[in-house]
Amino acid sequence: xxxxxxxxxxxxxxxxxxxxxxxxxxxxxxxxxxxxxxxxxxxxxxxxxxxxxxxxxxxxxxxxxxxxxxxxxxxxxxxxxxxxxxxxxxxxxxxxxxxxxxxxxxxxxxxxxxxxxxxxxxxxxxxxxxxxxxxxxxxxxxxxxxxxxxxxxxxxxxxxxxxxxxxxxxxxxxxxxxxxxxxxxxxxxxxxxxxxxxxxxxxxxxxxxxxxxxxxxxxxxxxxxxxxxxxxxxxxxxxxxxxxxxxxxxxxxxxxxxxxxxxxxxxxxxxxxxxxxxxxxxxxxx
Numbered sequence: 634x635x636x637x638x639x640x641x642x643x644x645x646x647x648x649x650x651x652x653x654x655x656x657x658x659x660x661x662x663x664x665x666x667x668x669x670x671x672x673x674x675x676x677x678x679x680x681x682x683x684x685x686x687x688x689x690x691x692x693x694x695x696x697x698x699x700x701x702x703x704x705x706x707x708x709x710x711x712x713x714x715x716x717x718x719x720x721x722x723x724x725x726x727x728x729x730x731x732x733x734x735x736x737x738x739x740x741x742x743x744x745x746x747x748x749x750x751x752x753x754x755x756x757x758x759x760x761x762x763x764x765x766x767x768x769x770x771x772x773x774x775x776x777x778x779x780x781x782x783x784x785x786x787x788x789x790x791x792x793x794x795x796x797x798x799x800x801x802x803x804x805x806x807x808x809x810x811x812x813x814x815x816x817x818x819x820x821x822x823x824x825x826x827x828x829x830x831x832x833x834x835x836x837x838x839x840x841x842x843x844x845x846x847x848x849x850x851x852x853x854x855x856x857x858x859x860x861x862x863x864x865x866x867x868x869x870x871x872x873x874x875x876x877x878x879x880x881x882x883x884x885x886x887x888x889x890x891x892x893x894x895x896x897x898x899x900x901x902x903x904x905x906x907x908x909x910x911x912x913x914x915x916x917x918x919x
Contacts, residue, residue: 634719639676640664643713651797655773663706676714681724688730697731704730738872738902745861746873749852752859757830760808760815761851765867767808769874769892771795772848772867778826780816785809794893802891875903 644657671679671687684707688700695703704725711725741749746766753759765775774792783790789803804812821828825842830851843851848867856865871892878888889900 634676635673636664636668636676636679637673639710639714639719642717643710646713646717653773653795653797659702660706660709663703664710667703667707676719679711679720679724681727684725684728688728692731701730704728738875739869740872740876741865741869745859745865748859748861749855749865752855754858755830756811756815756818757827758851758855760811761827761848762855762870763808763811764804765852765870766874767804768792768802769871769878770802771871771893772845774893775827775848775867776842776845779824780826781824782826783812792893795895798893798895800890800893872903875900879903 640661644661647657667687668674670690671683674683688704688707691700691703707728708725711720711723714720715723750759750762753762764770765772768790770792771794774794777793778790787803788805788809789801792800792802794800819828821840823840823842827843827848828840829843829847852865852867852870875888875892878891879885885897885900885904888903889897892900894900
C-alpha cells in the first residue's frame with residue numbers, strides 16, 4: 634500500500650474517532666510534504682532510516698517545534714498502521730525530535746488593551762474583543778460557538794475545546810452588555826455566535842459564520858486603527874486573560890481549567906513570566 638493510499642484510510646479512521654478538523658488538516662499537509670520529500674513510497678518502505686533522514690534533513694530549515702510536529706505526525710501515522718496490521722513493526726517509536734521549550738506567552742499591556750478597546754467602531758468589533766478578553770478562548774473554539782450555547786443567567790458558555798474536551802468559561806458584565814447589543818442588532822437566522830459583519834448589517838438573512846481568518850483580520854484591523862504597530866493576534870488576548878487572572882490571585886489550577894490546558898506546565902509558563910517581569914522591575918529600580 635502506498636503512502637497516499639494509506640492516508641485516506643488513516644484520515645477516515647481518525648475522523649470517526651473524533652480528531653479535530655484542524656489536526657487532520659495539518660497532518661494532511663505534513664503527509665503531502667513527506668511524500669514530496671521522500672516519494673510516494675510503499676508503507677513498508679517507510680523505515681526508521683528513511684524517517685530519520687527526512688527529519689534530520691529538515692533541521693537546517695525548520696525550528697525545533699516544527700520538527701517535533703513532523704515527528705509527531707509520523708508517530709501517529711505509523712502507530713495507526715501498526716495497529717491496523719499494515720506494518721509489522723512500528724519503527725517510528727525510535728524516532729527522536731529536538732526538545733522544544735515552551736514559547737513564552739506574549740500578553741498585551743493594559744495600555745494596548747485599552748487602546749484596542751477604544752478603537753472598536755462597531756458592536757461586532759467591541760463584542761468580539763470583549764468576549765476574547767473575558768473568556769480566554771482559542772479562536773477555533775469561538776468559531777464553533779452558537780448563540781444558543783450562552784447561559785445568560787450566570788454569564789457562562791460551554792466550550793468545545795481541543796480533543797473534544799468540554800469546559801465551562803465565564804464572561805463579565807461588560808462583555809454581557811456588548812454581546813447583548815451585538816446580538817440584538819442582528820436580524821439573521823444564523824445560529825453562529827459571530828457572523829460576517831457585512832451580512833448582518835445589510836439585513837442578509839443568510840450570513841456566514843465568520844472564519845478563523847476573519848477573526849484574525851478583524852483584530853488586526855482594530856489594532857492598526859489603534860496605532861499599534863506590532864503584530865496582534867487573538868492568542869495575545871488569551872495570554873492577557875491568563876495574566877490578568879494570575880496577577881489578581883487566581884489559583885493556578887483554576888487558570889488551567891479556564892484555559893483548557895491538559896498539562897499544567899503550559900499554565901505555569903505564565904507564573905514564570907510574572908517572576909521575570911518582577912525581576913526586571915527590581916533590577917531597574919535597585
